Structure formats: structure tokens, C-alpha cells
Amino acid sequence: MKYFSLIWSALFRSKTRTLLTLLSVVAAFLLFGLLDSVRVAFNSGGSVAGADRLVVASRLSITQMLPYSLLTRIESTPGVKKATYAAWFGGIYQDPKNFFPNFSVGPGYLDMYPEYIVDPAQVKAWEADRTGAIVGENLAKRFGWKVGDTIPLQATIFPQKDGSNAWPLTLRGTFRLADSKRKGEENQLIFHWKYFDEANQYVNGQVGWYMVKLDNVNHATRVANAIDAISANSAHETKTQTEQAFNQSFAKQFADIGLIVTAIMGAVFFTLLLLTGNTMAQAVRERIPELAVLKTLGFTNGTVLVLVLVESVLLIVLGGVLGMGLASVMIPVVSGASNGMIALPSIPAQTWALGLSLMVAIGLIVGALPATRAMRLKIVDAAHWPASCMIRQRRPTSAFALTTV
Numbered sequence: 001m002k003y004f005s006l007i008w009s010a011l012f013r014s015k016t017r018t019l020l021t022l023l024s025v026v027a028a029f030l031l032f033g034l035l036d037s038v039r040v041a042f043n044s045g046g047s048v049a050g051a052d053r054l055v056v057a058s059r060l061s062i063t064q065m066l067p068y069s070l071l072t073r074i075e076s077t078p079g080v081k082k083a084t085y086a087a088w089f090g091g092i093y094q095d096p097k098n099f100f101p102n103f104s105v106g107p108g109y110l111d112m113y114p115e116y117i118v119d120p121a122q123v124k125a126w127e128a129d130r131t132g133a134i135v136g137e138n139l140a141k142r143f144g145w146k147v148g149d150t151i152p153l154q155a156t157i158f159p160q161k162d163g164s165n166a167w168p169l170t171l172r173g174t175f176r177l178a179d180s181k182r183k184g185e186e187n188q189l190i191f192h193w194k195y196f197d198e199a200n201q202y203v204n205g206q207v208g209w210y211m212v213k214l215d216n217v218n219h220a221t222r223v224a225n226a227i228d229a230i231s232a233n234s235a236h237e238t239k240t241q242t243e244q245a246f247n248q249s250f251a252k253q254f255a256d257i258g259l260i261v262t263a264i265m266g267a268v269f270f271t272l273l274l275l276t277g278n279t280m281a282q283a284v285r286e287r288i289p290e291l292a293v294l295k296t297l298g299f300t301n302g303t304v305l306v307l308v309l310v311e312s313v314l315l316i317v318l319g320g321v322l323g324m325g326l327a328s329v330m331i332p333v334v335s336g337a338s339n340g341m342i343a344l345p346s347i348p349a350q351t352w353a354l355g356l357s358l359m360v361a362i363g364l365i366v367g368a369l370p371a372t373r374a375m376r377l378k379i380v381d382a383a384h385w386p387a388s389c390m391i392r393q394r395r396p397t398s399a400f401a402l403t404t405v
Contacts, residue, residue, distance in 0.1 A: 003303075007311050010287065018315070021279045025319025026326065028272045029355060032265055033327025034334065036351045039261045052217045053112065055246035056210040056227055059239040062246075063088075065206035066236050068197075071106075073230050074210055079223035081215040084108045087193060087208035091153035091167060093143065100139055101188040102153065103208075104196035110134075112211050115177055122147065122173025130195050133169040136186025137176045145171050151189070158200040167199075209246070269362065277366040280312050284370035292379045305375040312367025313360055320359035324352065 012018050056074065058064035065087065074083045085106040092098060110116055110123060118134065126132040133151060145151065148171065155165040169191050177185055197204055214223060224240035231238045284291070291304060299307075328347045 003307060007307060007314060010283070010290075010307075011311050011315060013283065013287070017279060017283075021276055021315065022319045022322075024272060024275050025316055026323040028268050029320040029323030029359070030327050030330075031268060031323075032355060032358070033324040033347050033351060034330065035261045035264060036354065037327070037331060037347050039257050040348045040350050052214045053243045054212040054214065054220060054224055054227075054240050055243055056212060056238050056240045057208070057246060059228075059237040062209070064236075065203060065208055066210070066238065068205045068207055070210065070230065070236075070238075071207075074212060074227055077223060077226050077230070079215055079219045079226070081213045082108060082112070083210055083212045084112055085193065085207040085210045086190075087196065087206070089153075089155075089167075089191075089196065090157045091155050093151065093153060098143075103188070103190050104193040105190045106193045106207070109190065109211075110175075112213055115179065115182075116175040117178065118173055118175040126172035129170055129172055130192060131169055132172040133189055133191040134173045134175060135171060135189045137174050138183060138186035139189060140171070140174050142187070147171055147173060153189075155200075158196070158202055160199050161201045163201070211243075212240070269358070273362060273366060276312075276316065276362070277369070280308075280315075280366050280370045281373075283311075284308060284374050288377065291374050291377050295377070295379050301375045304377075305371045308371035308374045309364060309367045312371070313363030316363035316366070317356075317359045320355060324355050 056066070056070075058066055068085070071083060071085060074080060086103045086109065087105075089102045089104055091102050093100070107127075110118060122134070126134050135145065135151075140146070151169045151171055153167040153169055155167055159165050160167065169189075175186070177183060193207065197206075212223070212227070214220060220242070227240045228238050294304060294307075295301075324347060331346060
């Protein structure tokens with residue numbers, strides 16, 4: 001750009017102020033990069049491996065359980081290849097801080113998820129053990145569990161029939177996933193629903209949800225409608241949806257990630273608008289005499305407007321790119337610290353695109369008022385500008401430096 005050196009000089013005219021503002025922009029977009037990456041991960045499309053699976057849950061709430069008797073009717077629905085079931089257990093290990101998903105599951109659960117790689121001998125041992133459990137490799141590494149160890153889960157919802165909260169399970173195997181983007185799923189534990197149903201104090205003959213494998217993925221809508229029709233107008237109406245939609249609904253039982261990210265970033269960017277807007281207004285106010293000189297040299301009002309707007313956008317883009325760059329470096333660190341619970345190898349392209357759009361938009365917004373003021377400045381007004389604002393510079397200003405360009 002012809003006047004880039006002029007814009008750069010004006011931007012760093014007050015180095016301290018510019019650097020402090022840049023740090024604020026870097027912090028804002030660092031936070032944006034991290035949070036929006038999590039949001040995109042939660043809302044991203046389901047895996048190819050799960051395209052032929054549906055989940056049947058209560059229409060009222062995902063916490064509402066369904067009768068076990070629905071299984072045979074679901075299995076007999078045209079288009080259903082096979083079905084199984086699971087129920088949320090919600091136990092903890094040693095300390096409430098040691099949270100990880102744990103479920104009781106029905107027969108054939110692992111067959112429903114062929115992407116879960118398990119040693120067949122371990123599957124056989126698990127199926128033969130009433131109190132057996134299988135965990136993901138990440139979870140086993142996290143707590144140092146080995147096959148044969150006893151895992152003393154503590155119930156938070158479902159005590160045993162004798163009133164005890166202790167549910168000792170024997171580790172019979174571990175599973176892993178080849179897809180690095182799904183390593184977070186290796187942080188869960190599964191055990192037998194039959195054991196849960198027989199031993200818990202409160203619910204019997206009920207499951208949390210059903211998993212359905214389709215014989216043809218193109219028939220998903222028809223099969224879903226047929227399954228929901230089974231329980232229509234009953235006390236346990238169902239809602240059949242894709243695995244991806246179910247997982248998002250399940251996550252929202254704990255928190256609406258999208259809403260949280262939007263609320264936080266809305267507050268952050270509003271503060272950023274005020275801060276950078278004040279910075280740009282002050283910068284232009286201090287350069288009134290220089291802007292008058294530019295107009296004396298023949299710069300049009302439109303050119304002055306563009307110079308100030310580009311300076312504003314450049315400030316935001318510099319800080320924003322640095323912030324998101326730092327976020328892309330930190331994400332693998334965050335993933336490692338979360339033991340795979342948040343598996344984000346890099347900032348998604350969607351987040352980069354949104355981030356760059358926000359940088360330009362914020363730059364234009366905060367620069368609009370100062371740029372308009374600079375455009376409307378009359379040369380004669382500079383003559384009445386306080387002398388204190390004109391004496392500060394001991395070296396050539398950016399405007400005078402232009403004469404040598």
C-alpha cells in the first residue's frame with residue numbers, strides 16, 4: 001500500500017499506549033480462539049462411523065428413563081438392524097473432582113460401536129463377569145488402572161438395595177479409538193445394565209436410552225418416525241434422533257456451551273470496543289495538527305478517512321492474529337492437560353474465518369468515529385489547537401515524514 005509507512009508510523013506514535021492496547025486485543029482473541037474451538041467441537045458433525053446409528057430417548061427429558069419392554073418392539077421395527085440400550089450411572093471415583101462418564105449398558109453394546117477397539121479375549125472376560133467393567137485407555141492411564149483391578153465407584157444417584165453407595169467393579173478390559181479427534185471418548189467407563197438393574201434401590205426395568213443400528217442409513221427419518229409412533233400418546237413418549245443430535249442434547253444437560261461462549265465473548269468484545277475506541281479517538285485527537293498538514297499537502301477527505309480506518313483495522317488485526325496464534329499453540333496443551341476430555345488438535349477453519357471477520361468488523365467500528373472526525377477536520381481548526389498538543393514531538397511527525405516518501 002502506498003501510504004503503509006505513514007499508517008505504521010502513526011500507529012506506533014505512542015508505543016506504550018499501542019502496546020498496551022495490543023495486549024488487550026491479544027488477550028481477547030486468545031480467549032475467543034480457545035472458547036470458540038470448544039463450541040465448534042461440540043457442534044461439529046457426527047463421525048462417519050455413527051452415521052447409521054439413531055438414539056431413542058424420552059421426549060420429555062434426557063433424564064427421564066424408558067421402560068425396558070420397548071426393546072422388542074424397537075427391534076421389530078422395519079429398517080432396524082439391531083438395538084441395545086444404556087443408562088447413565090453418574091458414579092464418582094474417590095473424589096467428586098474425579099468426574100468421568102460412566103454408564104450401564106446392555107448386551108451387544110460394543111458390537112454397536114465397532115470403532116471401539118477391544119481385545120476379543122477381554123470382551124469375553126467382561127461378558128462373563130457380572131460386576132465387570134471396561135474403560136477407555138485414557139481413563140485407565142489417568143488413574144493407573146490395570147486389568148484385574150477393582151474400581152470402587154461411589155454412587156451419587158443410585159445406591160444399592162442395602163443402602164450402600166459402594167459399587168465395586170472389576171476392570172476386565174480397555175478400549176481405544178483410532179480417530180485422534182475422538183480420543184475424548186476414551187475417558188468413559190461401562191458396566192453391565194443387568195447388574196445395575198438388579199442391584200440398585202430405586203429403578204428397575206428401566207433404561208436411559210436405546211441405540212439403534214439401521215440397515216440403510218437413507219431410511220433414518222422413516223425409522224425414527226416409526227419408533228416414535230410406538231410410544232405416541234403414552235406416559236413415555238420417545239424422541240428418536242441422530243447420534244450427533246443426542247450427544248449435543250446430553251452435553252446441554254450440564255451446560256449450553258454455545259450460550260456460555262456467546263455470553264462471555266459478547267462481554268469481552270464489548271469491553272474491547274470501548275478500550276480500542278478510546279485509544280483510536282485519543283490518537284486522532286493528538287494528531288489534529290498532523291492531519292491538517294496532510295490536507296495542506298493535498299490529501300483529500302476520503303484519503304484521510306481511509307488512512308485512519310486502515311490504522312484502526314491494522315491495530316485489531318495485529319492483536320487478533322497474535323491472540324489466535326497463541327490459542328492454536330495452547331490448544332494441544334489444554335487437550336493434554338484435560339487427559340483427552342477436550343481433543344482439539346488445532347483451531348478449526350470455521351473459528352479462524354469468524355475471528356478474522358470480527359477483527360475487521362471491530363476495527364471498522366472503533367475507527368469509524370475518529371476517521372469521520374479526521375475527514376471533517378478543517379485546516380483552519382488546527383490553528384486554534386492547544387499549543388501543548390503541538391510541542392510534544394522532538395522528531396519529525398508522520399505527516400512531515402511523508403514529504404520524504
